[in-house]
Amino acid sequence: MIRAEELTKRYGDRTVVQDLSFTVRPGTVTGFLGPNGAGKSTTLRMLLGLDAPTRGRSTVAGRAYATHPAPLTQVGALLEARSLHPGRSAFHHLMALAHTHGIPRARVEHVLGLTGLTDVAGRRVKGFSLGMGQRLGIAAALLGDPATVVLDEPVNGLDPDGVLWIRTLLKSLAAEGRTVLVSSHLMSEMALTADHLIVIGKGRLLADTTVSALVREAGGASVRVVTPEADRLRALLPTAPHPDAQITVEGPDTLRITGLDAAAIGHTAAAHGVPLHELTPQTASLEQAFMDLTHDSLEYQGAAA
Numbered sequence: 304m305i306r307a308e309e310l311t312k313r314y315g316d317r318t319v320v321q322d323l324s325f326t327v328r329p330g331t332v333t334g335f336l337g338p339n340g341a342g343k344s345t346t347l348r349m350l351l352g353l354d355a356p357t358r359g360r361s362t363v364a365g366r367a368y369a370t371h372p373a374p375l376t377q378v379g380a381l382l383e384a385r386s387l388h389p390g391r392s393a394f395h396h397l398m399a400l401a402h403t404h405g406i407p408r409a410r411v412e413h414v415l416g417l418t419g420l421t422d423v424a425g426r427r428v429k430g431f432s433l434g435m436g437q438r439l440g441i442a443a444a445l446l447g448d449p450a451t452v453v454l455d456e457p458v459n460g461l462d463p464d465g466v467l468w469i470r471t472l473l474k475s476l477a478a479e480g481r482t483v484l485v486s487s488h489l490m491s492e493m494a495l496t497a498d499h500l501i502v503i504g505k506g507r508l509l510a511d512t513t514v515s516a517l518v519r520e521a522g523g524a525s526v527r528v529v530t531p532e533a534d535r536l537r538a539l540l541p542t543a544p545h546p547d548a549q550i551t552v553e554g555p556d557t558l559r560i561t562g563l564d565a566a567a568i569g570h571t572a573a574a575h576g577v578p579l580h581e582l583t584p585q586t587a588s589l590e591q592a593f594m595d596l597t598h599d600s601l602e603y604q605g606a607a608a
């Protein structure tokens with residue numbers, strides 16, 4: 304469990320994090336979301352004892368990070384600024400970290416396997432691609448088998464395979480009962496990865512909620528359906544057991560459906576032989592909810608189009 308209590312950080316006369324209080328619970332992925340410059344990295348640095356708060360306090364597993372006798376075994380962290388010795392191999396980088404905590408070689412080999420780096424473990428880090436570097440950072444974060452994992456923008460710059468890999472890894476870490484806090488400025492990514500969301504803007508808490516609650520508040524996720532038999536599908540859809548379900552006709556062959564998921568719609572169509580040309584879950588409303596939430600606290604605004 305991570306707990307922040309009225310965390311505040313000032314640089315000169317600028318307050319970049321203000322009175323931030325939240326709790327991150329085990330067993331779920333919590334997304335830490337905010338536009339660029341919102342104060343996410345500063346907050347994570349304070350949680351990890353790398354920056355001193357001007358006011359307030361934070362604890363990980365009940366005590367301040369810096370007071371844990373073997374922090375790697377409590378909290379694994381990947382921060383944006385990586386400090387890697389370029390001439391070291393991935394294996395030696397991890398072994399050097401492992402030595403500081405008496406972690407055995409077998410665990411180093413295990414995390415290399417977990418992050419898909421076994422084949423390149425002997426290569427010098429300076430030749431690593433961005434994605435390989437991220438994987439190595441995650442391997443280091445997992446080295447001590449920590450109950451809490453904190454990752455700052457782990458998908459930044461990764462290709463779709465890498466993004467999918469991180470998403471799956473985070474979910475499995477949470478499923479093992481760990482506390483997982485992951486920052487991002489992309490709602491679309493967090494909607495697919497996180498169960499819980501802490502949203503900040505200009506250093507202040509804007510929302511502490513679940514993804515599904517936010518979807519509901521945003522008017523619900525919808526599914527766009529294109530079929531030459533739109534009228535027949537409308538009549539067949541099982542709306543009765545779902546009082547929230549709504550079907551809007553968007554065109555002669557296009558329906559927008561809320562309150563029923565794509566699977567239910569697809570099954571109904573298949574069971575009655577209705578051909579579907581498109582069956583697309585829409586998350587635009589969630590993106591819009593994030594923009595509405597953070598609009599007044601954007602640090603950098605483009606000129607209005």
Ligand SMILES: Nc1ncnc2c1ncn2[C@@H]1O[C@H](COP(=O)(O)OP(=O)(O)OP(=O)(O)O)[C@@H](O)[C@H]1O
Pocket residue numbers: 314319337338339340341342343344345346488602
């Ligand atoms: N050492 C520092 N001295 C002065 N200002 C700082 C310092 N570190 C961060 N800031 C400022 O604090 C604000 C928050 O920065 P931070 O990096 O925490 O935001 P962020 O939400 O992580 O942003 P991004 O998504 O762009 O990484 C920014 O305006 C930044 O310029």
